[in-house]
Structures are given as C-alpha cells and as structure tokens.
Amino acid sequence: MTVLKDISLEAKNLAAIFEATGAEVVEMDFLQISNLLLDLYGEDIRGRAFITNDPVYGEMMLRPDFTIPIVEQHMANNVSPARYTYCGKVFRRQEEFPDRPREFMQVGYEIFDGANPAKADAEIFSLVNDALSGIKVRISTGDIGILMAAVSSLSTTETRKKALLRHIWRPQRFRTLLNQFSGLSLKPHPIKDAKDYNKIIDKFEIIGSRNVQEIKERLQQLKSEHETAPIDSAEVKILDDILSLKDTSKVALSYLEKVSKKMPGIEKTVDNFAKRLDFLENNGVNLDLLDFEGSYGRTSMEYYDGFVFGFYSETHKDLAPVATGGRYDALTERMGQGKRIPAVGAVLRPDLTLLLRGNKHD
Known part of the structure; x- marks a missing residue:
C-alpha cells in the first residue's frame, strides 16, 4: 500500500x-x-x-x-x-x-x-x-479537431452544424441529432399553424422558465428544421467512418488523407495530424505501435478540441487513466475574451x- x-x-x-x-x-x-x-x-x-x-x-x-x-x-x-x-x-x-x-x-x-x-x-x-x-501502458490517441472539421464541412444549415458541434462530447445526443438531421429518425412535429400558436402564447408573459419571445423563436426553429432537406447520406457515411476509425496512426492517416479528397474541409486538420506524426517519430515514438481512434476523447475531455491522448495500465484494467492530455485552443479564446493562443x-x-x-x- x-x-x-x-x-x-x-x-x-x-x-x-x-x-x-x-x-x-x-x-x-x-x-x-x-x-x-x-x-x-x-x-x-x-x-x-x-x-x-x-x-x-x-x-x-x-x-x-x-x-x-x-x-x-x-x-x-x-x-x-x-x-x-x-x-x-x-x-x-x-x-x-x-x-x-x-x-x-x-x-x-x-x-x-x-x-x-x-x-x-x-x-x-x-x-x-x-x-x-x-x-x-496502453496508449490511445485521437483528434477532436478532425471530427469538428468534418461536422463544419457538412452541406447543411449553420443551425444544424452548431447543434452537432455543441454535442461532440455527448455521443448519444450527437447520434440522435445526426439521425434526425439525416432523415434516419423522425423530425420534430411540423408547426403548421404557427400563427394560431402565437395568438395563444401572446396571452402569457412567461411559460415555465421561458418568455414568450423565446418560445416563438423555438417554434420557428422547429418549423424551419422540418422544411430543411436531410444531410446527404454520403456525408453522413464519411462522418460515421471517421467516428468508427480505429487503427495504427500511420494507417489512420493514410485513410483520412483519402477521405479529405471527398471532404476538403478536413484537409487542414489532417495535414496537422501528418505533421504531428513526423515530430513524434523524430522524438523516437514508434508510430507502428501508436493507436488512433476517431472517437477518442469524446466522453471525458470536454474542453479539448484537437489532439487528445491517454495512457492506461495494461496490468490493472480497472484503474483510472495514468495520464491524459490534449489541445484546447478554443478554451483560451473563450477565457481570453477574444484573445487567443494555441x-x-x-x-x-x-x-x-x-x-x-x-x-x-x-
């Protein structure tokens, strides 16, 4: 002890x-x-x-x-x-x-x-x-930035992309939204008679914890969402393939470079991945033994938005991670009131x- x-x-x-x-x-x-x-x-x-x-x-x-x-x-x-x-x-x-x-x-x-x-x-x-x-130790690595770039590249509304990005770190909610936006599950019920709803709502000042204007805006969002075309199935497949990617870093990089030809919006983050691997190899890290997971870091690393990694015991499987880390560029901007440093x-x-x-x- x-x-x-x-x-x-x-x-x-x-x-x-x-x-x-x-x-x-x-x-x-x-x-x-x-x-x-x-x-x-x-x-x-x-x-x-x-x-x-x-x-x-x-x-x-x-x-x-x-x-x-x-x-x-x-x-x-x-x-x-x-x-x-x-x-x-x-x-x-x-x-x-x-x-x-x-x-x-x-x-x-x-x-x-x-x-x-x-x-x-x-x-x-x-x-x-x-x-x-x-x-x-068993080492896991990933890159939240690649997934975020893929979401930002989707051919859909900014409202949908913001919703997906907000729930990157909540896989179940993210999947629910993606299925909804791609037509794989039912959309919110259409608001056919928004004007009639508004007449009723106008009789109140506050309903629950929301004011009247907030409720009207939400009704309009539901109506707009129902009228928006589903996300293209080919793009959804690319996103699913990135999320399910699990291989050595070199193999993962090769795959992502091919994917970036179909989804150019991820090219910059994939290029950063390649540069990182070059530096790691120069530092003596064996890339053939370094695993990469497309979904890694989504459940426990809420402020990371780029490279993420964790070291886990090979002999004590029930232990918490021995070490974790990652990139958090967006956090510096949020806390710096517009100032930013990687x-x-x-x-x-x-x-x-x-x-x-x-x-x-x-």
Missing part, C-alpha cells in the same frame, strides 16, 4: 521532468468560483465536484483540475508564449466509481505557444511517454505511476 510521502516523492520526480524544460512552476487556489466552471462544463460539473458556499463569492468548488485556472490566469495577464508546470491535489466526487479516491495528486504541464502547434503536441506527448518509461496540456497521476512501478521510495 502506498503512503502519502511515497506519492509526494513520486510527484516531485515527475515534476522535475517538466521543470527541466524551463517551465514556470505555478500554484493555484484550492477553491475556485463556480460560475466559470459551470459556464464551461454546464450543470454536469455539479455531479463531479465538491461544492461549498462563501458569503462574499457565493458558490465555490474545490478545484476539479488545474488547467482552467491556469488558462484563466495566463489569458488575464498576457497571450505570449509560456510553459507552466504544477503539482498538487484535485478533488472529484466518485458516484460512478465509488472505489476511486476523492482527492488525489496531479502533476501537469501546459504549453501556450502558437509557433508550431504540431511540434508542441509532440513535445508534450513525448515528455509524458518518457515519464512513464518502464510502466506497461495551447496543449497533460496531467499524470503519481499515485498510479507509483502503484504500477511496484515500488516505494525510501
């Missing part, structure tokens, strides 16, 4: 790898104001975070991760290139996995630099890969790396 001092020493050893790059060591407050986290995650975060109330700041959460407060701090001060590393505890409720710890250490590394995003992706992945040397980060669990190494530090 590992003890806290062993985990702390393991964390320091992992942090030293990132500090050696020249990254600035940062610390974040344990308590974070809830509003920002709720805006980014939605109400779902309440089921995963420990919440308390402050008489001045109102609702607050014990930090569920480091990335968001680091992005907030960086974007508030500057948008120049920077590298940060950190080591500390995060706190998560574990209703789905009751045997997992509610508080645990994380060691992380964040790169804010737009000079060469593909090179930065390869740098952070390679550092994590080296840090886990000697541990038997960014990528990763976190490791020293309690799990220590367990899997099978030893304690003296």
